[in-house]
Amino acid sequence: MRAHLVRVDAVIVQAVIAGALSFSHLHDLASAAGQGGWKAWAYPVSVDLLLVAAWRRMRQLQRAEQASGGPRLWFLVALAASLGANVATAGLLDLDNVPASLRVVVAGWPAVAFFGGTLLAHTPHSQEAPAPPASDTEAGTKPDPVAVDAPDGDALPAPSPDPETAPEIAADPVTAPAPVPAVALPPALVDRVRALADEHRSTTGSPADPDAVRARLGLPPSMTASVAAHL
Numbered sequence: 001m002r003a004h005l006v007r008v009d010a011v012i013v014q015a016v017i018a019g020a021l022s023f024s025h026l027h028d029l030a031s032a033a034g035q036g037g038w039k040a041w042a043y044p045v046s047v048d049l050l051l052v053a054a055w056r057r058m059r060q061l062q063r064a065e066q067a068s069g070g071p072r073l074w075f076l077v078a079l080a081a082s083l084g085a086n087v088a089t090a091g092l093l094d095l096d097n098v099p100a101s102l103r104v105v106v107a108g109w110p111a112v113a114f115f116g117g118t119l120l121a122h123t124p125h126s127q128e129a130p131a132p133p134a135s136d137t138e139a140g141t142k143p144d145p146v147a148v149d150a151p152d153g154d155a156l157p158a159p160s161p162d163p164e165t166a167p168e169i170a171a172d173p174v175t176a177p178a179p180v181p182a183v184a185l186p187p188a189l190v191d192r193v194r195a196l197a198d199e200h201r202s203t204t205g206s207p208a209d210p211d212a213v214r215a216r217l218g219l220p221p222s223m224t225a226s227v228a229a230h231l
Helices: 002-032 038-063 069-092 100-121 187-204 210-216 221-228
Strands: none
Touching: 002 038, 002 069, 002 100, 038 069, 038 100, 069 100, 187 210, 210 221
């Protein structure tokens, strides 16, 4: 336990030192590029926040087995900005005479960071995949009777259906209405549906009615199938 605490403390100290140095380099570069006062301190905060936000969103998409190219791109952009400031302040750049191109890059960074942060905030979350349809065997339907070959090569007739269950008069086939396809619900709405179902089950001891849950949520009748898919 003590060794684990020592290892965690060392990692935290290292992270704090590295973050403070990178923060200072970004501040010095922004100040040298003409961004004085509070603006010079806001630049390192913007770069570090974009770096952390892109990393977290990238990990979320990877855990959901979704494409994470967008967050990875913004992570590399923020990493390049932080690394570039560290290299530029290492004596390779005259901070008293900053090139005009670097001033343009520093002045345009807030718009780039705002655009990247907006895209990361509006990246859609993962949705649950719809349940596969049940097979005929799982649904309880009986397979059609199959003729069995006799030992002498003659085919035996297929067994007749049970006379008790067979109808006396064949009814005209009735065309059933096409089922309404279930619409994928947002994760927050799925959690609300399950919470109402659990509340109904704990109160009455019986499963919740999908139509009743749909009515409590204020959804249209066409969403009953979507609600039932998550009960």
